[in-house]
Amino acid sequence: MNAQLLAWPGQWSRQQRATATMATAGAALIALLWLMALPLSLAPEPIGSNAVLFAEGTLATVQLTLTAGLAGIVIGVLAALGRTSRIAPVRWFASLYVWVVRGTPLLVQILFVFLALPALVPGLQLEDFASACVALAFNVGAYNAEAIRSGLLAVPKGQAEAARSLGLSSWHTFIDVSFPQAFKVALPPLVNNTVALLKDSSLAYAIGVVELTNVGNRIQAATFLPLPTLATTALIYLTLTTVLTQISGAVERRYDVEGRQP
Template structure:
Protein backbone atom coordinates (compact mmCIF):
# COMPACT_ATOMS: atom_id res chain seq x y z
CA UNK A 1 0.00 0.00 0.00
CA UNK A 2 1.27 3.46 -0.92
CA UNK A 3 -0.66 5.23 1.84
CA UNK A 4 -0.10 8.97 1.73
CA UNK A 5 1.97 8.67 -1.43
CA UNK A 6 -1.19 8.00 -3.41
CA UNK A 7 -3.18 11.02 -2.21
CA UNK A 8 -0.99 13.75 -3.70
CA UNK A 9 -1.73 15.30 -7.11
CA UNK A 10 -0.74 13.08 -10.03
CA UNK A 11 1.25 15.92 -11.55
CA UNK A 12 3.70 15.91 -8.67
CA UNK A 13 7.08 14.27 -9.16
CA UNK A 14 8.20 11.28 -7.12
CA UNK A 15 10.45 13.54 -5.05
CA UNK A 16 7.61 15.97 -4.33
CA UNK A 17 5.22 13.22 -3.24
CA UNK A 18 7.87 11.60 -1.09
CA UNK A 19 8.91 14.86 0.55
CA UNK A 20 5.30 15.78 1.30
CA UNK A 21 4.64 12.34 2.78
CA UNK A 22 7.71 12.51 5.00
CA UNK A 23 6.82 16.02 6.19
CA UNK A 24 3.18 15.19 6.94
CA UNK A 25 4.01 11.87 8.61
CA UNK A 26 6.71 13.45 10.77
CA UNK A 27 4.30 16.21 11.80
CA UNK A 28 1.64 13.62 12.64
CA UNK A 29 4.14 11.68 14.74
CA UNK A 30 5.20 14.77 16.69
CA UNK A 31 1.59 15.86 17.24
CA UNK A 32 0.57 12.37 18.29
CA UNK A 33 3.36 12.11 20.86
CA UNK A 34 2.54 15.60 22.13
CA UNK A 35 -1.25 15.28 22.29
CA UNK A 36 -1.90 11.57 22.81
CA UNK A 37 -2.56 12.04 26.53
CA UNK A 38 -5.65 14.16 25.77
CA UNK A 39 -7.81 11.52 24.03
CA UNK A 40 -6.54 8.84 26.40
CA UNK A 41 -7.66 10.95 29.37
CA UNK A 42 -11.24 10.83 28.04
CA UNK A 43 -11.32 7.03 28.33
CA UNK A 44 -12.70 5.33 31.43
CA UNK A 45 -10.58 3.57 34.00
CA UNK A 46 -8.00 2.16 33.93
CA UNK A 47 -6.79 4.07 30.84
CA UNK A 48 -7.90 7.62 31.63
CA UNK A 49 -6.08 8.05 34.97
CA UNK A 50 -2.88 6.69 33.40
CA UNK A 51 -3.04 8.80 30.23
CA UNK A 52 0.13 10.77 30.99
CA UNK A 53 2.01 7.58 31.76
CA UNK A 54 1.01 6.06 28.42
CA UNK A 55 2.02 9.25 26.60
CA UNK A 56 5.44 9.33 28.27
CA UNK A 57 5.91 5.62 27.56
CA UNK A 58 5.15 6.21 23.88
CA UNK A 59 7.71 9.04 23.74
CA UNK A 60 10.37 6.86 25.34
CA UNK A 61 9.58 4.04 22.90
CA UNK A 62 10.02 6.34 19.89
CA UNK A 63 13.19 7.86 21.35
CA UNK A 64 14.64 4.41 21.98
CA UNK A 65 13.80 3.37 18.42
CA UNK A 66 15.39 6.43 16.85
CA UNK A 67 18.60 6.23 18.89
CA UNK A 68 19.05 2.50 18.38
CA UNK A 69 18.00 2.70 14.72
CA UNK A 70 20.56 5.36 13.80
CA UNK A 71 23.32 3.63 15.73
CA UNK A 72 22.33 0.32 14.14
CA UNK A 73 22.74 1.72 10.64
CA UNK A 74 26.24 2.96 11.48
CA UNK A 75 27.18 -0.39 13.04
CA UNK A 76 25.73 -2.17 10.02
CA UNK A 77 27.88 -0.17 7.61
CA UNK A 78 31.08 -0.91 9.52
CA UNK A 79 30.21 -4.58 9.97
CA UNK A 80 29.37 -4.98 6.29
CA UNK A 81 32.65 -3.38 5.25
CA UNK A 82 34.55 -5.51 7.74
CA UNK A 83 32.93 -8.69 6.43
CA UNK A 84 34.05 -7.79 2.91
CA UNK A 85 37.54 -6.70 3.97
CA UNK A 86 40.56 -8.54 2.53
CA UNK A 87 42.16 -8.53 6.00
CA UNK A 88 41.17 -11.94 7.37
CA UNK A 89 41.07 -11.17 11.14
CA UNK A 90 38.77 -8.19 10.51
CA UNK A 91 36.54 -10.34 8.35
CA UNK A 92 36.44 -13.10 10.96
CA UNK A 93 35.55 -10.59 13.68
CA UNK A 94 32.61 -9.27 11.65
CA UNK A 95 31.41 -12.78 10.86
CA UNK A 96 31.61 -13.71 14.54
CA UNK A 97 29.64 -10.61 15.55
CA UNK A 98 26.89 -11.28 13.01
CA UNK A 99 26.76 -15.00 13.84
CA UNK A 100 26.49 -14.46 17.59
CA UNK A 101 23.95 -11.63 17.46
CA UNK A 102 21.68 -13.26 14.89
CA UNK A 103 21.89 -16.59 16.68
CA UNK A 104 20.91 -15.43 20.17
CA UNK A 105 17.63 -13.95 21.46
CA UNK A 106 17.35 -10.18 21.73
CA UNK A 107 16.06 -10.57 25.28
CA UNK A 108 19.31 -12.28 26.30
CA UNK A 109 21.31 -9.50 24.66
CA UNK A 110 19.40 -6.80 26.53
CA UNK A 111 19.95 -8.57 29.85
CA UNK A 112 23.62 -9.17 29.01
CA UNK A 113 24.32 -5.48 28.33
CA UNK A 114 22.49 -4.37 31.46
CA UNK A 115 23.64 -7.03 33.92
CA UNK A 116 26.77 -8.73 32.62
CA UNK A 117 28.60 -5.96 30.76
CA UNK A 118 29.28 -3.85 33.91
CA UNK A 119 30.84 -6.94 35.51
CA UNK A 120 33.07 -7.61 32.51
CA UNK A 121 33.95 -3.93 32.06
CA UNK A 122 33.78 -2.29 35.52
CA UNK A 123 34.33 1.17 34.09
CA UNK A 124 31.23 0.91 31.91
CA UNK A 125 28.09 2.01 33.76
CA UNK A 126 25.08 2.47 31.53
CA UNK A 127 21.61 3.60 32.51
CA UNK A 128 18.66 1.35 31.77
CA UNK A 129 17.75 3.44 28.69
CA UNK A 130 21.31 3.47 27.36
CA UNK A 131 21.68 -0.26 28.01
CA UNK A 132 18.52 -0.99 26.05
CA UNK A 133 19.56 1.36 23.23
CA UNK A 134 23.00 -0.27 23.02
CA UNK A 135 21.57 -3.80 22.93
CA UNK A 136 18.98 -2.89 20.30
CA UNK A 137 21.57 -1.09 18.18
CA UNK A 138 23.98 -4.02 18.29
CA UNK A 139 21.15 -6.40 17.41
CA UNK A 140 19.73 -4.46 14.48
CA UNK A 141 23.26 -3.63 13.32
CA UNK A 142 23.93 -7.30 12.63
CA UNK A 143 20.85 -7.57 10.43
CA UNK A 144 21.65 -4.27 8.71
CA UNK A 145 25.16 -5.54 7.99
CA UNK A 146 23.86 -8.45 5.95
CA UNK A 147 21.48 -6.21 4.02
CA UNK A 148 24.24 -3.71 3.25
CA UNK A 149 26.73 -6.43 2.35
CA UNK A 150 24.25 -7.84 -0.15
CA UNK A 151 23.71 -4.34 -1.53
CA UNK A 152 27.44 -3.77 -1.98
CA UNK A 153 27.85 -7.09 -3.78
CA UNK A 154 24.90 -6.26 -6.04
CA UNK A 155 26.65 -3.22 -7.53
CA UNK A 156 28.14 -4.29 -10.88
CA UNK A 157 31.92 -4.64 -10.74
CA UNK A 158 32.15 -2.86 -14.06
CA UNK A 159 31.25 0.41 -12.37
CA UNK A 160 34.08 0.00 -9.89
CA UNK A 161 36.51 -0.79 -12.68
CA UNK A 162 35.33 2.22 -14.67
CA UNK A 163 35.76 4.51 -11.67
CA UNK A 164 39.28 3.20 -11.08
CA UNK A 165 40.16 3.69 -14.73
CA UNK A 166 39.11 7.34 -14.39
CA UNK A 167 41.65 7.83 -11.62
CA UNK A 168 39.44 7.51 -8.53
CA UNK A 169 41.05 5.95 -5.49
CA UNK A 170 39.45 2.90 -3.84
CA UNK A 171 38.05 5.13 -1.08
CA UNK A 172 36.63 7.64 -3.57
CA UNK A 173 35.17 4.82 -5.63
CA UNK A 174 33.40 3.38 -2.62
CA UNK A 175 32.10 6.71 -1.29
CA UNK A 176 30.92 8.16 -4.58
CA UNK A 177 30.04 5.11 -6.69
CA UNK A 178 29.50 1.93 -4.68
CA UNK A 179 27.98 3.03 -1.39
CA UNK A 180 25.18 5.29 -2.75
CA UNK A 181 23.95 2.50 -5.02
CA UNK A 182 24.35 -0.25 -2.43
CA UNK A 183 22.49 1.80 0.17
CA UNK A 184 19.55 2.28 -2.18
CA UNK A 185 19.50 -1.44 -2.94
CA UNK A 186 19.61 -2.30 0.76
CA UNK A 187 17.04 0.33 1.75
CA UNK A 188 13.92 -1.92 1.78
CA UNK A 189 15.30 -4.37 4.37
CA UNK A 190 16.85 -1.49 6.32
CA UNK A 191 13.55 0.32 6.73
CA UNK A 192 11.84 -2.95 7.63
CA UNK A 193 14.44 -3.46 10.35
CA UNK A 194 13.74 -0.01 11.79
CA UNK A 195 9.98 -0.63 11.87
CA UNK A 196 10.57 -4.00 13.54
CA UNK A 197 12.88 -2.25 16.00
CA UNK A 198 9.96 -0.17 17.26
CA UNK A 199 8.20 -3.36 18.31
CA UNK A 200 11.37 -5.03 19.57
CA UNK A 201 11.97 -2.06 21.87
CA UNK A 202 9.20 -3.47 24.06
CA UNK A 203 11.78 -5.90 25.47
CA UNK A 204 13.43 -2.96 27.23
CA UNK A 205 10.80 -3.33 29.95
CA UNK A 206 12.71 -6.29 31.43
CA UNK A 207 15.49 -3.96 32.64
CA UNK A 208 13.15 -1.28 33.94
CA UNK A 209 12.92 1.14 31.02
CA UNK A 210 9.54 2.80 31.42
CA UNK A 211 8.55 2.49 27.78
CA UNK A 212 5.07 1.73 26.46
CA UNK A 213 4.95 -1.97 27.28
CA UNK A 214 6.28 -1.37 30.78
CA UNK A 215 3.62 1.27 31.38
CA UNK A 216 0.90 -1.11 30.23
CA UNK A 217 2.22 -3.88 32.43
CA UNK A 218 2.34 -1.59 35.47
CA UNK A 219 -1.20 -0.32 34.92
CA UNK A 220 -2.66 -3.79 34.50
CA UNK A 221 -0.78 -5.04 37.56
CA UNK A 222 -2.29 -2.23 39.62
CA UNK A 223 -5.83 -2.51 38.24
CA UNK A 224 -6.11 -6.21 37.29
CA UNK A 225 -7.76 -5.20 34.02
CA UNK A 226 -5.48 -6.53 31.28
CA UNK A 227 -7.97 -6.36 28.38
CA UNK A 228 -8.45 -2.56 28.11
CA UNK A 229 -4.86 -1.87 29.09
CA UNK A 230 -3.26 -4.06 26.46
CA UNK A 231 -5.81 -3.05 23.84
CA UNK A 232 -4.81 0.58 24.41
CA UNK A 233 -1.12 -0.37 24.33
CA UNK A 234 -1.57 -2.29 21.09
CA UNK A 235 -3.46 0.62 19.48
CA UNK A 236 -0.66 3.05 20.34
CA UNK A 237 1.93 0.68 18.89
CA UNK A 238 -0.22 0.29 15.77
CA UNK A 239 -0.41 4.05 15.25
CA UNK A 240 3.32 4.47 15.80
CA UNK A 241 4.25 1.67 13.40
CA UNK A 242 1.81 2.96 10.79
CA UNK A 243 3.29 6.47 10.86
CA UNK A 244 6.85 5.12 10.86
CA UNK A 245 6.00 2.85 7.93
CA UNK A 246 4.71 5.86 6.00
CA UNK A 247 7.97 7.72 6.62
CA UNK A 248 10.19 4.77 5.73
CA UNK A 249 8.09 3.96 2.67
CA UNK A 250 8.39 7.54 1.44
CA UNK A 251 12.16 7.48 1.91
CA UNK A 252 12.36 4.23 -0.03
CA UNK A 253 10.12 5.68 -2.75
CA UNK A 254 12.26 8.82 -3.00
CA UNK A 255 15.47 6.82 -3.40
CA UNK A 256 13.93 4.19 -5.70
CA UNK A 257 16.77 3.09 -7.95
CA UNK A 258 14.34 1.71 -10.54
CA UNK A 259 12.61 5.11 -10.91
CA UNK A 260 9.24 3.35 -11.15
CA UNK A 261 7.05 6.45 -10.83
Protein backbone atom coordinates in the same frame (compact mmCIF):
# COMPACT_ATOMS: atom_id res chain seq x y z
CA MET B 1 9.06 31.23 -8.45
CA ASN B 2 9.75 27.66 -9.48
CA ALA B 3 6.93 26.37 -11.67
CA GLN B 4 7.17 22.96 -10.03
CA LEU B 5 6.27 24.45 -6.66
CA LEU B 6 3.19 26.10 -8.19
CA ALA B 7 2.00 22.91 -9.84
CA TRP B 8 -1.20 21.27 -8.62
CA PRO B 9 -0.45 18.32 -6.27
CA GLY B 10 -1.87 15.95 -8.89
CA GLN B 11 0.87 17.11 -11.26
CA TRP B 12 3.71 16.57 -8.81
CA SER B 13 6.44 14.11 -9.70
CA ARG B 14 6.82 10.82 -7.86
CA GLN B 15 9.70 12.22 -5.80
CA GLN B 16 7.70 15.33 -4.88
CA ARG B 17 4.74 13.27 -3.74
CA ALA B 18 7.05 11.06 -1.70
CA THR B 19 8.63 14.11 -0.08
CA ALA B 20 5.18 15.47 0.78
CA THR B 21 4.22 12.11 2.30
CA MET B 22 7.41 12.07 4.38
CA ALA B 23 6.71 15.57 5.67
CA THR B 24 3.08 14.75 6.46
CA ALA B 25 3.91 11.49 8.25
CA GLY B 26 6.73 13.18 10.17
CA ALA B 27 4.39 15.95 11.28
CA ALA B 28 1.83 13.33 12.28
CA LEU B 29 4.42 11.53 14.41
CA ILE B 30 5.42 14.77 16.16
CA ALA B 31 1.77 15.65 16.77
CA LEU B 32 1.11 12.15 18.08
CA LEU B 33 3.92 12.40 20.62
CA TRP B 34 2.98 15.93 21.64
CA LEU B 35 -0.81 15.62 21.87
CA MET B 36 -1.34 11.94 22.67
CA ALA B 37 -2.31 12.57 26.27
CA LEU B 38 -5.29 14.72 25.23
CA PRO B 39 -7.43 12.07 23.47
CA LEU B 40 -6.32 9.37 25.91
CA SER B 41 -7.47 11.51 28.84
CA LEU B 42 -11.02 11.28 27.45
CA ALA B 43 -10.96 7.46 27.40
CA PRO B 44 -12.67 5.40 30.11
CA GLU B 45 -10.78 4.20 33.14
CA PRO B 46 -8.11 3.07 33.66
CA ILE B 47 -6.83 4.76 30.47
CA GLY B 48 -8.01 8.31 31.10
CA SER B 49 -6.31 8.81 34.45
CA ASN B 50 -3.07 7.30 33.11
CA ALA B 51 -2.95 9.17 29.80
CA VAL B 52 0.22 11.04 30.73
CA LEU B 53 1.97 7.76 31.60
CA PHE B 54 1.04 6.29 28.22
CA ALA B 55 2.35 9.42 26.49
CA GLU B 56 5.64 9.29 28.40
CA GLY B 57 6.05 5.59 27.64
CA THR B 58 5.40 6.18 23.96
CA LEU B 59 8.02 8.94 23.89
CA ALA B 60 10.55 6.60 25.52
CA THR B 61 9.76 3.93 22.91
CA VAL B 62 10.31 6.35 20.04
CA GLN B 63 13.54 7.61 21.62
CA LEU B 64 14.80 4.04 21.97
CA THR B 65 13.93 3.28 18.35
CA LEU B 66 15.52 6.41 16.88
CA THR B 67 18.70 6.21 18.98
CA ALA B 68 19.27 2.50 18.43
CA GLY B 69 18.18 2.70 14.79
CA LEU B 70 20.67 5.42 13.85
CA ALA B 71 23.48 3.71 15.77
CA GLY B 72 22.50 0.40 14.19
CA ILE B 73 22.94 1.80 10.69
CA VAL B 74 26.46 2.98 11.54
CA ILE B 75 27.30 -0.38 13.13
CA GLY B 76 25.79 -2.18 10.15
CA VAL B 77 27.91 -0.23 7.68
CA LEU B 78 31.09 -0.96 9.64
CA ALA B 79 30.22 -4.65 10.03
CA ALA B 80 29.36 -4.95 6.33
CA LEU B 81 32.69 -3.41 5.38
CA GLY B 82 34.36 -5.81 7.79
CA ARG B 83 32.54 -8.77 6.25
CA THR B 84 33.76 -7.77 2.78
CA SER B 85 37.26 -6.78 3.89
CA ARG B 86 40.32 -8.41 2.37
CA ILE B 87 41.97 -8.46 5.80
CA ALA B 88 41.21 -11.88 7.24
CA PRO B 89 41.15 -10.96 11.00
CA VAL B 90 38.77 -8.07 10.32
CA ARG B 91 36.54 -10.32 8.22
CA TRP B 92 36.56 -13.03 10.89
CA PHE B 93 35.72 -10.58 13.69
CA ALA B 94 32.83 -9.05 11.73
CA SER B 95 31.51 -12.51 10.82
CA LEU B 96 31.74 -13.60 14.48
CA TYR B 97 29.79 -10.53 15.58
CA VAL B 98 27.01 -11.15 13.05
CA TRP B 99 26.90 -14.87 13.88
CA VAL B 100 26.65 -14.36 17.65
CA VAL B 101 24.09 -11.56 17.55
CA ARG B 102 21.82 -13.18 14.96
CA GLY B 103 22.04 -16.53 16.78
CA THR B 104 21.06 -15.39 20.27
CA PRO B 105 17.78 -13.93 21.59
CA LEU B 106 17.51 -10.16 21.88
CA LEU B 107 16.24 -10.45 25.45
CA VAL B 108 19.42 -12.30 26.43
CA GLN B 109 21.50 -9.58 24.79
CA ILE B 110 19.69 -6.84 26.69
CA LEU B 111 20.16 -8.66 29.99
CA PHE B 112 23.81 -9.33 29.13
CA VAL B 113 24.58 -5.64 28.52
CA PHE B 114 22.77 -4.55 31.68
CA LEU B 115 23.85 -7.32 34.09
CA ALA B 116 26.87 -9.22 32.73
CA LEU B 117 28.82 -6.46 30.99
CA PRO B 118 29.61 -4.60 34.25
CA ALA B 119 31.00 -7.87 35.65
CA LEU B 120 33.25 -8.30 32.62
CA VAL B 121 34.32 -4.65 32.55
CA PRO B 122 34.40 -3.34 36.14
CA GLY B 123 33.28 0.24 36.38
CA LEU B 124 31.18 0.06 33.22
CA GLN B 125 27.70 0.28 34.68
CA LEU B 126 25.22 1.68 32.16
CA GLU B 127 21.80 2.95 33.11
CA ASP B 128 18.79 0.93 32.00
CA PHE B 129 17.95 3.19 29.04
CA ALA B 130 21.55 3.31 27.82
CA SER B 131 21.89 -0.48 28.19
CA ALA B 132 18.75 -1.01 26.12
CA CYS B 133 20.01 1.37 23.42
CA VAL B 134 23.37 -0.43 23.22
CA ALA B 135 21.81 -3.89 23.03
CA LEU B 136 19.19 -2.84 20.46
CA ALA B 137 21.77 -1.01 18.35
CA PHE B 138 24.14 -3.97 18.17
CA ASN B 139 21.25 -6.32 17.50
CA VAL B 140 19.78 -4.38 14.60
CA GLY B 141 23.31 -3.57 13.41
CA ALA B 142 23.96 -7.25 12.76
CA TYR B 143 20.87 -7.51 10.57
CA ASN B 144 21.69 -4.22 8.86
CA ALA B 145 25.18 -5.55 8.13
CA GLU B 146 23.82 -8.41 6.07
CA ALA B 147 21.47 -6.08 4.19
CA ILE B 148 24.27 -3.63 3.39
CA ARG B 149 26.68 -6.42 2.50
CA SER B 150 24.17 -7.81 0.01
CA GLY B 151 23.87 -4.32 -1.45
CA LEU B 152 27.64 -4.01 -1.80
CA LEU B 153 27.85 -7.37 -3.52
CA ALA B 154 25.04 -6.38 -5.88
CA VAL B 155 26.98 -3.44 -7.30
CA PRO B 156 28.67 -4.55 -10.56
CA LYS B 157 32.45 -4.64 -10.29
CA GLY B 158 32.62 -2.73 -13.55
CA GLN B 159 31.30 0.35 -11.74
CA ALA B 160 34.32 0.50 -9.45
CA GLU B 161 36.71 -0.33 -12.29
CA ALA B 162 35.26 2.47 -14.41
CA ALA B 163 35.59 4.92 -11.54
CA ARG B 164 39.19 3.93 -10.94
CA SER B 165 39.96 4.28 -14.64
CA LEU B 166 38.68 7.87 -14.42
CA GLY B 167 41.24 8.60 -11.73
CA LEU B 168 39.08 8.35 -8.60
CA SER B 169 40.78 7.09 -5.48
CA SER B 170 39.54 4.00 -3.66
CA TRP B 171 37.87 6.19 -1.03
CA HIS B 172 36.04 8.39 -3.55
CA THR B 173 35.09 5.33 -5.60
CA PHE B 174 33.42 3.83 -2.54
CA ILE B 175 31.75 7.04 -1.32
CA ASP B 176 30.63 8.40 -4.70
CA VAL B 177 30.01 5.24 -6.74
CA SER B 178 29.73 1.96 -4.85
CA PHE B 179 28.06 2.90 -1.56
CA PRO B 180 25.18 5.01 -2.98
CA GLN B 181 24.16 2.13 -5.26
CA ALA B 182 24.57 -0.42 -2.47
CA PHE B 183 22.55 1.67 -0.04
CA LYS B 184 19.74 1.97 -2.56
CA VAL B 185 19.59 -1.82 -2.86
CA ALA B 186 19.80 -2.27 0.93
CA LEU B 187 17.20 0.40 1.78
CA PRO B 188 14.07 -1.85 1.83
CA PRO B 189 15.52 -4.39 4.30
CA LEU B 190 16.97 -1.54 6.38
CA VAL B 191 13.50 -0.03 6.60
CA ASN B 192 12.01 -3.38 7.63
CA ASN B 193 14.65 -3.74 10.33
CA THR B 194 13.78 -0.30 11.71
CA VAL B 195 10.07 -1.12 11.87
CA ALA B 196 10.90 -4.40 13.63
CA LEU B 197 13.15 -2.48 16.01
CA LEU B 198 10.20 -0.37 17.13
CA LYS B 199 8.40 -3.50 18.29
CA ASP B 200 11.55 -5.17 19.64
CA SER B 201 12.14 -2.15 21.90
CA SER B 202 9.33 -3.51 24.07
CA LEU B 203 11.81 -6.03 25.48
CA ALA B 204 13.56 -3.17 27.27
CA TYR B 205 10.93 -3.52 29.99
CA ALA B 206 12.91 -6.52 31.27
CA ILE B 207 15.59 -4.22 32.72
CA GLY B 208 13.17 -1.59 34.00
CA VAL B 209 13.07 0.90 31.13
CA VAL B 210 9.76 2.76 31.46
CA GLU B 211 8.70 2.45 27.84
CA LEU B 212 5.25 1.74 26.44
CA THR B 213 5.05 -1.98 27.28
CA ASN B 214 6.33 -1.40 30.81
CA VAL B 215 3.74 1.31 31.35
CA GLY B 216 0.98 -1.00 30.16
CA ASN B 217 2.15 -3.82 32.41
CA ARG B 218 2.29 -1.54 35.46
CA ILE B 219 -1.18 -0.14 34.88
CA GLN B 220 -2.83 -3.50 34.31
CA ALA B 221 -1.08 -4.94 37.36
CA ALA B 222 -2.32 -2.05 39.51
CA THR B 223 -5.88 -1.99 38.19
CA PHE B 224 -6.43 -5.68 37.37
CA LEU B 225 -7.93 -4.55 34.05
CA PRO B 226 -5.74 -6.16 31.40
CA LEU B 227 -8.10 -5.87 28.45
CA PRO B 228 -8.40 -2.07 28.08
CA THR B 229 -4.79 -1.49 29.13
CA LEU B 230 -3.21 -3.99 26.74
CA ALA B 231 -5.61 -3.05 23.95
CA THR B 232 -4.55 0.60 24.32
CA THR B 233 -0.89 -0.41 24.33
CA ALA B 234 -1.36 -2.48 21.17
CA LEU B 235 -3.27 0.35 19.47
CA ILE B 236 -0.46 2.82 20.18
CA TYR B 237 2.12 0.40 18.78
CA LEU B 238 -0.06 -0.11 15.70
CA THR B 239 -0.31 3.65 15.19
CA LEU B 240 3.45 4.11 15.56
CA THR B 241 4.29 1.32 13.13
CA THR B 242 1.73 2.65 10.64
CA VAL B 243 3.27 6.13 10.70
CA LEU B 244 6.78 4.71 10.50
CA THR B 245 5.79 2.48 7.59
CA GLN B 246 4.37 5.49 5.75
CA ILE B 247 7.62 7.39 6.27
CA SER B 248 9.76 4.44 5.19
CA GLY B 249 7.63 3.81 2.11
CA ALA B 250 7.94 7.45 1.14
CA VAL B 251 11.72 7.28 1.58
CA GLU B 252 11.86 4.31 -0.80
CA ARG B 253 9.72 6.13 -3.38
CA ARG B 254 11.74 9.33 -2.93
CA TYR B 255 14.93 7.52 -3.91
CA ASP B 256 13.11 5.49 -6.58
CA VAL B 257 13.98 2.18 -4.96
CA GLU B 258 10.93 0.46 -6.36
CA GLY B 259 11.59 1.68 -9.85
CA ARG B 260 9.58 4.14 -11.88
CA GLN B 261 5.95 3.47 -12.42
CA PRO B 262 4.77 3.34 -16.04
